[in-house]
Amino acid sequence: MQVCNEKQNGQSKIFTVPNLLSLFRICLIPIFVWLYCVANEYVLTGCILLLSGLTDIVDGFIARRFNLVSDLGKILDPIADKVTQTSMIFCLLTRFPMMIIPLALMIIKEFFLGITGYMVIQKTGEVSGANWHGKVNTCLLYAMMVIHVVWYDIPAALSLLSIGSCVVMMIISLILYGKGNMDVLNSEDAVEIDEEAVNLKS
Numbered sequence: 032m033q034v035c036n037e038k039q040n041g042q043s044k045i046f047t048v049p050n051l052l053s054l055f056r057i058c059l060i061p062i063f064v065w066l067y068c069v070a071n072e073y074v075l076t077g078c079i080l081l082l083s084g085l086t087d088i089v090d091g092f093i094a095r096r097f098n099l100v101s102d103l104g105k106i107l108d109p110i111a112d113k114v115t116q117t118s119m120i121f122c123l124l125t126r127f128p129m130m131i132i133p134l135a136l137m138i139i140k141e142f143f144l145g146i147t148g149y150m151v152i153q154k155t156g157e158v159s160g161a162n163w164h165g166k167v168n169t170c171l172l173y174a175m176m177v178i179h180v181v182w183y184d185i186p187a188a189l190s191l192l193s194i195g196s197c198v199v200m201m202i203i204s205l206i207l208y209g210k211g212n213m214d215v216l217n218s219e220d221a222v223e224i225d226e227e228a229v230n231l232k233s
Contacts, residue, residue: 044101049090053104056083056111060118067122067180077181083115084173112169113141119176127179129194133172136198140205147212154216162211168204171197 044050063079066072090108094100117137124130175197179185 044099045103047094047099047101047104048097049094049099049104050101050107052086052090052093053107053111056086056115059083060115064118064122067119068125073180073183077177080115080119080173080177080180084177087112087169113137116172116176119180123176123179127190127194129191130179133175133194133198133201136201136205140201144205144208144212147209147216151212151215162207164200164204164207168197168200171200 059079059082063076063083066079067076087108090104094104117134120130120134120137124134175193178193179190
């Protein structure tokens with residue numbers, strides 16, 4: 032009973048360091064948008080974007096290391112990620128038209144996984160974090176964005192290679208997460224949740 036209560040208390044935590052770091056990432060968004068689109072400070076924009084990605088890694092480590100994982104954090108963290116990524120890609124789209132491909136794929140992915148993920152939560156009552164392919168996808172996405180932000184005159188071939196690698200990983204992640212969610216929805220057991228299910232992180 033005590034273990035159960037501790038778990039419930041951990042899941043209901045709101046003002047935790049990981050959650051505050053997620054909020055911090057959201058606050059960074061208007062800063063790097065202004066730096067890129069108005070001030071044309073590309074290197075500084077890249078630094079802010081790297082800081083955002085670093086806090087994403089740190090908050091996950093702190094949450095697991097100090098048992099600060101919460102249901103709010105499982106929702107807030109991916110929201111911070113998606114809004115950050117979408118905002119930066121919109122900025123890059125002003126100079127790199129091919130960015131429309133990862134942007135469109137990201138919208139499709141989040142729409143599909145958002146709906147199926149919500150259905151899984153309704154069925155199981157649990158919110159799951161990201162899996163390995165989601166983390167790899169996030170790393171490639173941030174790498175692609177930072178390279179294009181900092182390298183103003185990036186060669187077209189290298190730009191296409193970077194975007195293509197990111198797109199391929201996004202498709203793989205979409206398939207694996209989608210399969211996990213559908214497996215849970217098609218399962219008779221509503222208690223056990225598949226490791227691949229409910230992508231709310233990337």
